[in-house]
Amino acid sequence: MPATVRERNGEPKVLTTMAVIETEGLRKEYRRARRGKTVALDGLDLSVPEGGVFGFLGPNGAGKTTTIRCLLGLIRPSSGRCALLGSQRHVEIAGVIGRVGSIVETPALYPRFSGRRNLELLGRIAGIGRSRVAEVLHQVGLADRADDLVKTYSLGMRQRLGIGAALLKDPELLILDEPANGLDPAGIVEVRDLIRRLGGEGRTVFVSSHILSEVQQTADRVAILSRGRAVAAGPVDEVLSAGRVAGMIAKVDDMPAGLRALQEAGIRAEATDGLLHVELPPGEAAHVTRTLADRGLYLTELRPDAVDLETVFLELTAPPPGTEAASMRGADAAPTHGTET
Amino acid sequence: MSALLATEFLRFWSRRLVRVVAALVILGIVVAGVIVFATQSYDLASLPDVFLGTSFVFVILGWLFGASSVGAEWHAGTVTTLLTWEPRRTRVIVAKATAAVVSVFVLTVLLQLVLGGVLAVDAATQGSTAGTDGAWAAEAAAVGLRVALVSCIFAGVGFGIASIGRNTAAALGVGFGYIVIVENLVRGLRPAWAPWLLTENAGLFLIGDPADFPNLDRSVVEAGIYLAAVATLLLVAAAAQFRVRDVTV
Numbered sequence: 001m002p003a004t005v006r007e008r009n010g011e012p013k014v015l016t017t018m019a020v021i022e023t024e025g026l027r028k029e030y031r032r033a034r035r036g037k038t039v040a041l042d043g044l045d046l047s048v049p050e051g052g053v054f055g056f057l058g059p060n061g062a063g064k065t066t067t068i069r070c071l072l073g074l075i076r077p078s079s080g081r082c083a084l085l086g087s088q089r090h091v092e093i094a095g096v097i098g099r100v101g102s103i104v105e106t107p108a109l110y111p112r113f114s115g116r117r118n119l120e121l122l123g124r125i126a127g128i129g130r131s132r133v134a135e136v137l138h139q140v141g142l143a144d145r146a147d148d149l150v151k152t153y154s155l156g157m158r159q160r161l162g163i164g165a166a167l168l169k170d171p172e173l174l175i176l177d178e179p180a181n182g183l184d185p186a187g188i189v190e191v192r193d194l195i196r197r198l199g200g201e202g203r204t205v206f207v208s209s210h211i212l213s214e215v216q217q218t219a220d221r222v223a224i225l226s227r228g229r230a231v232a233a234g235p236v237d238e239v240l241s242a243g244r245v246a247g248m249i250a251k252v253d254d255m256p257a258g259l260r261a262l263q264e265a266g267i268r269a270e271a272t273d274g275l276l277h278v279e280l281p282p283g284e285a286a287h288v289t290r291t292l293a294d295r296g297l298y299l300t301e302l303r304p305d306a307v308d309l310e311t312v313f314l315e316l317t318a319p320p321p322g323t324e325a326a327s328m329r330g331a332d333a334a335p336t337h338g339t340e341t
Numbered sequence: 342m343s344a345l346l347a348t349e350f351l352r353f354w355s356r357r358l359v360r361v362v363a364a365l366v367i368l369g370i371v372v373a374g375v376i377v378f379a380t381q382s383y384d385l386a387s388l389p390d391v392f393l394g395t396s397f398v399f400v401i402l403g404w405l406f407g408a409s410s411v412g413a414e415w416h417a418g419t420v421t422t423l424l425t426w427e428p429r430r431t432r433v434i435v436a437k438a439t440a441a442v443v444s445v446f447v448l449t450v451l452l453q454l455v456l457g458g459v460l461a462v463d464a465a466t467q468g469s470t471a472g473t474d475g476a477w478a479a480e481a482a483a484v485g486l487r488v489a490l491v492s493c494i495f496a497g498v499g500f501g502i503a504s505i506g507r508n509t510a511a512a513l514g515v516g517f518g519y520i521v522i523v524e525n526l527v528r529g530l531r532p533a534w535a536p537w538l539l540t541e542n543a544g545l546f547l548i549g550d551p552a553d554f555p556n557l558d559r560s561v562v563e564a565g566i567y568l569a570a571v572a573t574l575l576l577v578a579a580a581a582q583f584r585v586r587d588v589t590v
Contacts, residue, residue: 069587069588069589072424072425072428073424073428074421074424074425074587074588074589075587075588075589076585076587093428094427094428094429097425097426097427097428100425102425104421104422104425106418107422108417108418108419108420108421108422108590109419109422110352110417110419111417112356112357113355117355121348121351121352122422122423122426124344124347124348124351125344125345125348125423125426125427126344126426127344165422
């Protein structure tokens with residue numbers, strides 16, 4: 001069923017409501033002789049619709065990379081299923097891999113080959129010519145260093161080369177695992193712009209990251225992963241507002257009078273830190289404005305009581321109280337549930 | 342498959358280890374040629390013996406190149422990158438093994454040609470070429486080809502072990518342990534098992550005379566088939582393991 005039309009390579013592309021990535025009850029356990037069983041994924045359910053940027057968030061060890069490896073057929077799930085562009089089994093992945101560009105963790109490329117040589121070697125497998133390689137090198141800002149050995153590249157340059165390798169196939173679906181890793185602030189902005197642009201072209205960009213501000217700025221939808229399960233998923237705004245009263249922050253010169261006026265009008269509000277916290281959605285700002293103005297009180301400030309993704313993320317991924325991880329969180333300890341692989 | 346195979350050949354011949362070691366071997370051959378030229382009158386008729394005498398170098402190099410061609414990929418994590426382009430794992434490992442084994446064969450032949458060429462120059466300028474007739478050429482070519490075949494068989498063995506262990510050092514360590522410890526123990530404690538030792542069969546296949554290996558009780562061709570079967574078995578085991586094992590590097 002057609003849902004949206006976006007431009008890609010100058011051509012209009014009709015997006016459907018088809019899920020390009022789907023997992024259902026996806027579970028992955030690693031059994032190691034000394035450490036016993038580690039549950040990396042614990043029944044993950046995920047559905048990524050076609051088009052736009054999908055942020056895949058989670059702390060270290062939540063299972064983000066394991067999910068990506070399952071999707072790409074690099075590891076086999078212990079149970080459950082996962083599908084990439086409709087393919088479900090390893091043999092079927094071969095049929096769709098030409099439409100998928102990916103980087104998994106730090107891109108692994110041949111350090112003693114040049115950037116150009118690396119991309120040409122990969123491109124040959126899919127019959128991609130040198131002109132496309134040159135185009136991609138330019139696109140990721142490595143044209144000037146294309147003939148230098150990869151071992152002389154900085155981490156950020158390697159990351160950009162990895163993104164270039166993922167883009168080489170001109171894919172419908174891009175899976176990027178922590179693409180901003182190792183990039184300097186300028187590089188992060190470049191990658192953010194690139195991801196936005198690619199998502200706007202009708203491709204689906206699936207970005208795993210723990211840099212929440214980046215995801216908030218680029219993603220249309222997010223899923224938050226904690227201990228191998230999705231604890232929240234949906235459009236960014238919905239995830240941000242889930243489970244909390246949408247509200248506004250208001251400020252007037254006479255705070256007690258303002259609070260009284262709102263309460264007398266039946267609007268729930270409280271005054272803290274010199275601000276009025278109004279329990280009405282931002283869409284009803286006019287009601288607040290009118291109520292106060294009718295009493296001769298004029299607003300000096302009115303804004304949505306915004307919650308950032310970081311707050312939601314930390315709330316949703318916090319370890320259960322009383323666990324070892326919870327007691328260590330204050331010391332920036334990593335969760336102990338899973339192992340990022 | 343052909344594009345993947347071509348890419349794997351390109352990767353093999355672009356590897357620094359291959360280029361540096363091949364260059365060092367060529368340098369060694371040239372230096373040896375100069376020493377021979379300066380110190381003795383070389384008789385080219387003994388070239389087949391020279392090929393036999395230097396065969397262990399090529400066999401070890403074959404093992405090293407075979408093992409490192411896949412071990413280095415596991416070490417660098419490039420297997421993951423490759424599988425995101427070609428997820429059919431059997432194709433990937435077959436292409437890699439084929440490229441390694443065939444390349445080792447070609448490289449061994451080329452290095453022996455350089456060796457033969459340098460010694461031919463020595464013999465022509467300050468030695469003897471007497472007896473270098475058609476029969477000699479056929480014998481030299483046969484020995485050279487057998488050396489190349491054993492090198493590529495051991496490249497397959499090294500590749501198989503390195504692929505299973507996902508490590509070049511594992512393959513080199515296993516090889517060293519097997520040849521130095523296992524084979525010597527078998528020779529000392531279970532001499533009746535000698536026909537199943539790799540070095541015994543490799544010796545028979547290289548020398549080409551069953552009379553030198555009476556305890557093996559088999560022909561030269563049978564020894565070659567046995568070696569090839571061992572390598573094939575290891576490669577099949579490596580492919581089977583590669584198909585099902587998680588790739589987490």
